[in-house]
Amino acid sequence: MPSAHPYVQAVTDRRLVDLAPDPPVPGATDGRWWPPVALTAPWIDDNAPRLDVLHVHFGLESSAPDDLVAALTAARERGLAVVYTVHDLDNPQLTDQSPYLALLDVIIPAADRLVTLTADAASEVERRWGRTCEVLPHPLLTADSGESGVPAPSDPAPRRVGLHLRDLRPNIDAAAAVAVAVAAADLLTTAGTRVLFDILLNERARDADLAARLQAIAASHPSVQLRRTPRMTDAAVEAWLAGLDLFVLPYRHGTHSGWVELCFDLGVPVAGTPVGHIAAQHPSSFATLDLDDPSTIVDAVERARAARQAADRPTARRERRRARMRERDEVRAAHAALYRGAMEDVARARRAGELLRVGEGRR
The missing domain is CATH 3.40.50 (Rossmann fold)
Structure with missing residues (x-):
């Protein structure tokens, strides 16, 4: 159960x-x-x-x-x-x-x-x-593990970095996550790298005051957008993830993550805080970040597009799909x-x- x-x-x-x-x-x-x-x-x-x-x-x-x-x-x-x-x-x-x-x-x-x-x-x-x-x-x-649907982002489109703050549940360090996204966006754009941080937050959040503060922080940089959305279906989540170069997990605490599994199946690299045993799920596609150090996100973003495009190659998708189907059996x-x-x-x-x-x- x-x-x-x-x-x-x-x-x-x-x-x-x-x-x-x-x-x-x-x-x-x-x-x-x-x-x-x-x-x-x-x-x-x-x-x-x-x-x-x-x-x-x-x-x-x-x-x-x-x-x-x-x-x-x-x-x-x-x-x-x-x-x-x-x-x-x-x-x-x-x-x-x-x-x-x-x-x-x-x-x-x-x-x-x-x-x-x-x-x-x-x-x-x-x-x-x-x-x-x-x-x-x-x-x-996942239903198709990236076999169809949204293709991987490609140049010269901006690097797309996703964060999902859910309903502001306790283990998500939302304020630090949005602040470091703004700082990383500033570093990247100053260095000439086009980037878009797409931050999602449920319409129904546990802390309305915090949600308002997060929107104000995100609005301080044009390359950061915070969108309030209804609870997304599994298909909508997969489609959103598939359009990213990098997904960020800003956790205070935790043990394992279903997001890491979805991202692996879709070929999307993950950057997350070093909590629990999340990095051990798929170490080859996980980068450790520090929410107090925007350079750690910058480094992950700079490496992500090449990794994302390599994972989206048809042969890579097929091999990943076959391996995951065998593993599920x-x-x-x-x-x-x-x-x-x-x-x-x-x-x-x-x-x-x-x-x-x-x-x-x-x-």
Whole structure:
């Protein structure tokens, strides 16, 4: 869960795994899965007879620790295997990480199997909790991986640099990002490099005063534009990214990023702050930047167009697409094998009378 999430759909081979739909959320619009009803003890008790595995991906922050303990205890008592994919060791929706850490301290020791996206994240889990994760890379999500649609930018068009500030969620350092974009734009234009920083911000933002300040900062340079947009569809996001030379991730904290995966599939280089394990997802197309040093963005911009054009060559697109399709097949098969193994472990433990209490942990 959540079964409707694009990542969950991507890692599931529907020929081998029957993915239960997300239960409706009381009072929510159709299609909204959060807060996840499937991660509650009553739902698990009611639905356990038709389930074998509870796989938790996202939405953990919607639970209180006691409620999470109750849900995992219900799964354990009903004989369900519990799998947890450690996407986030720091939650991007939160500033104070202590409530989220309390939840990780419940689910990471309790899960039968753990998965994460990078070896670096697996090492952190091992160091902090003494648990071993299976490392399975983030699979292909894009519809065409750059096979069609918007071509890569070319000379003499301005270098196009994209930033998406979303709804100003806590892990995005929006003020520093816009300020450094203005400073980098000034350095680039002074050096004779034409550039356009295209900064997107959702119409519905968490902080209206900050949104207004960001617009004022962006307006101070003609090569920086800040656009307020409705929530974009996946297709619209892909089309926008495909028209960029460089995408910038101005994160304060984080662990992994779906943006990095989308950009890799579209051949768009990424420059981001050195937080979490984002750089380990696709190191060959990731440049580290410092939001206090505009020269780091300047350097990334200067290198980006050649890299972008090379990635957009038809042979490069085809090879990248084939490799990512093979990888997705391997990730799906690995998940199906993971579920079988977790189910066998739980069945063996139950036969031996080794039903562990939530919180005891296991290797």
